Amino acid sequence: MARATREPLPGGGVVLAVPDGRPGPPALRFERVTGRRWVLRQGERPLIQARSEGDGCCRDLHLRRLPGHRSPLPPLSAAAMRAGANWPHQYALWLEETAHGPLHHGRWRLTRRTAFAPGIWSCDLVRDWPDATLELLCGGGWHGVLPLRPLPAPDAPRVKAYRKHAREGALAPVLLWWVSFLDGWLLLDGHDRASAALAEGTEPLCVELVRIPDDADWRATAEEITRAHEERVARLAARPAGPHTARQRQALDRGYADVLSTLPYDADATPVFGPGD
Numbered sequence: 001m002a003r004a005t006r007e008p009l010p011g012g013g014v015v016l017a018v019p020d021g022r023p024g025p026p027a028l029r030f031e032r033v034t035g036r037r038w039v040l041r042q043g044e045r046p047l048i049q050a051r052s053e054g055d056g057c058c059r060d061l062h063l064r065r066l067p068g069h070r071s072p073l074p075p076l077s078a079a080a081m082r083a084g085a086n087w088p089h090q091y092a093l094w095l096e097e098t099a100h101g102p103l104h105h106g107r108w109r110l111t112r113r114t115a116f117a118p119g120i121w122s123c124d125l126v127r128d129w130p131d132a133t134l135e136l137l138c139g140g141g142w143h144g145v146l147p148l149r150p151l152p153a154p155d156a157p158r159v160k161a162y163r164k165h166a167r168e169g170a171l172a173p174v175l176l177w178w179v180s181f182l183d184g185w186l187l188l189d190g191h192d193r194a195s196a197a198l199a200e201g202t203e204p205l206c207v208e209l210v211r212i213p214d215d216a217d218w219r220a221t222a223e224e225i226t227r228a229h230e231e232r233v234a235r236l237a238a239r240p241a242g243p244h245t246a247r248q249r250q251a252l253d254r255g256y257a258d259v260l261s262t263l264p265y266d267a268d269a270t271p272v273f274g275p276g277d
Contacts, residue, residue, distance in 0.1 A: 012086050016096070016108045016110070018103050026101065026104040027099055027100050028041070028101055032275075047066055048064070049064045059136045060136070061142075061182075063131065065149075067149070072095055073175060081172045082165075091175055104271075106268075107212045110207055112173065112208075113207070114206075125147075127147075134182070145184065146182070146185065148186060154196075162196030162197075165193075165196070171197060173205035174190025175189040175206075178210045178267055211267065
């Protein structure tokens with residue numbers, strides 16, 4: 001695959017713009033089987049088989065996870081974790097080099113995720129294996145974390161070693177992949193590290209991988225938002241000036257600027273490929 005171009009982000013994050021240089025879909029991909037069934041594959045190996053039930057705003061998604069997931073990141077040594085790194089940039093480099101990851105043509109954001117809604121790492125962390133059922137609600141989705149292999153016990157040997165790193169603040173972040181149609185994350189790397197952090201009573205440090213809009217897509221959206229903003233400003237200017245006119249104009253401009261600043265980095269839809277794509 002041709003090398004991606006990099007756009008550094010504040011806070012140590014990075015955007016990878018992956019050129020269209022590889023034939024076929026990525027190694028780690030979702031494939032549509034029927035209207036209600038899909039599968040997550042890594043290479044030719046199925047990792048998740050899923051089917052949905054129900055219609056409208058309340059659907060149940062029944063999952064069966066299968067063994068064989070291969071992390072897209074290499075193993076991390078204790079020395080590497082203690083030395084630390086710009087983990088979003090390091091994970092981006094490894095994802096470019098791996099033959100087991102989800103990167104394909106387009107823009108991808110890797111940033112630290114430091115805050116989650118309550119319950120994401122407790123009641124919304126899927127601990128059952130291999131079968132699980134997710135309740136997908138309109139407007140709220142599911143919004144949890146789905147591991148791709150069983151989470152080890154807190155007293156497993158590797159987890160016990162990582163718990164010491166967690167207490168020292170030297171535990172490398174886990175890698176989460178945001179999946180739009182689940183409204184939640186797949187845990188791609190760091191199952192042992194996640195178990196260690198949770199056993200120590202803390203949420204795991206995270207690097208989040210998100211597919212974001214291509215330049216043409218977000219710029220087209222920006223043009224629509226700009227036209228709407230100009231219309232609102234024109235309507236405000238056409239009214240008789242009042243004591244709150246200046247404040248209302250400032251609020252319009254501030255909201256417009258805030259929306260535009262996030263557009264290039266907002267999450268885009270996660271693609272689902274057809275068999276044989």
